[in-house]
Amino acid sequence: DAKRNNKGKYAFYNPRIIQGLRKRLELEMDLRHAVKRNEFTLYYQPQIDLRTGAIAGCEALIRWVHPVRGVISPAVFIPLAEELGLIEEIGQWVLNTACRQTKAWNDQGFPFNISVNLSPRQLFQENLLSLVESALKESGLQPERLQLEITETAGADLFVMSQKLLAIEALGVRISIDDFGTGYNSLNYLKQLPLSQLKIDPSFIRGDHHDQQDVALVRMIVALAAELNLQVVAEGVESADHVRFLKQTHCALAQGYLFARPLGAEQLIEQLGAIRQRTSEIIIPETQ
Ligand code: C2E
Numbered sequence: 001d002a003k004r005n006n007k008g009k010y011a012f013y014n015p016r017i018i019q020g021l022r023k024r025l026e027l028e029m030d031l032r033h034a035v036k037r038n039e040f041t042l043y044y045q046p047q048i049d050l051r052t053g054a055i056a057g058c059e060a061l062i063r064w065v066h067p068v069r070g071v072i073s074p075a076v077f078i079p080l081a082e083e084l085g086l087i088e089e090i091g092q093w094v095l096n097t098a099c100r101q102t103k104a105w106n107d108q109g110f111p112f113n114i115s116v117n118l119s120p121r122q123l124f125q126e127n128l129l130s131l132v133e134s135a136l137k138e139s140g141l142q143p144e145r146l147q148l149e150i151t152e153t154a155g156a157d158l159f160v161m162s163q164k165l166l167a168i169e170a171l172g173v174r175i176s177i178d179d180f181g182t183g184y185n186s187l188n189y190l191k192q193l194p195l196s197q198l199k200i201d202p203s204f205i206r207g208d209h210h211d212q213q214d215v216a217l218v219r220m221i222v223a224l225a226a227e228l229n230l231q232v233v234a235e236g237v238e239s240a241d242h243v244r245f246l247k248q249t250h251c252a253l254a255q256g257y258l259f260a261r262p263l264g265a266e267q268l269i270e271q272l273g274a275i276r277q278r279t280s281e282i283i284i285p286e287t288q
């Protein structure tokens with residue numbers, strides 16, 4: 001129809017759009033080779049126990065170090081990888097690398113847990129269970145150390161999802177729901193899936209804490225989690241004020257720039273002393 005034709009013409013003759021398309025095509029081609037060319041790396045962001053100030057674990061966050069463009073955020077290339085059918089390969093690399101690194105840390109005397117993000121498409125991947133099994137087996141990591149983070153997906157079949165997750169849970173691996181509270185179906189996820197942990201989306205943490213509604217919502221999420229026997233992690237914690245608020249609500253774990261940014265594996269260990277020092281100044285351990 002005419003409208004569509006006009007749109008097409010506009011797109012065709014607009015140099016900025018063409019440039020945009022070319023950039024995207026280049027990015028696509030580069031992404032297809034990135035795994036083999038070893039261009040991915042994992043960063044690790046500590047998760048802090050709000051009662052003791054100890055580092056309980058880390059979340060693995062992927063980075064693409066593009067040879068020309070430098071570091072590219074997963075927010076940019078993960079959706080592209082999903083679209084191109086590359087997420088399975090990337091996801092497998094992430095899982096193997098994160099398990100191997102964490103096992104090495106555990107052997108060196110750092111008792112960290114590890115959280116690995118799964119994208120929606122990976123959840124419906126045929127061989128997900130065997131990938132998780134082989135990552136554990138090859139690395140020798142204790143299954144209890146591994147946590148998989150899932151997010152809500154529009155239209156996902158929760159029954160199929162729960163079957164898959166139950167099989168993974170049977171290995172000893174725990175399941176966490178990321179960005180909790182932002183989806184349209186959050187309560188059904190809680191009801192139907194074998195979850196161990198819930199991550200409160202930053203939008204709830206960064207709100208105005210003098211605003212009754214934000215306070216009430218975070219309190220409700222923490223209470224709901226306690227009722228369902230789920231561990232709670234607050235994400236995007238950026239200020240001492242956030243920590244004070246979270247301690248009041250009895251949230252167990254916190255993750256955010258206030259404690260540490262995501263760091264490369266070596267950097268994390270180098271900066272561990274400094275992170276622990278900073279953390280102990282923010283969190284005064286409870287005496288019971
Ligand atoms: P996410 O899983 O919700 O990860 C939290 C994001 O918040 C990370 O962004 C982290 O760097 C950022 N963040 C942490 N603390 C703070 C803070 O205090 N303030 C602010 N402003 N941001 C903070 P990142 O690393 O860019 O990752 C973005 C998203 O990309 C992740 O969101 C996750 O959905 C996805 N992602 C990252 N790594 C992987 C991966 O290995 N596989 C898959 N499938 N997705 C991944």
Ligand code: MG
Pocket residue numbers: 059117149178
């Ligand atoms: Mg996550």
Ligand code: MG
Pocket residue numbers: 178179199201235
């Ligand atoms: Mg999140």
Ligand code: MG
Pocket residue numbers: 151178179
């Ligand atoms: Mg997310």
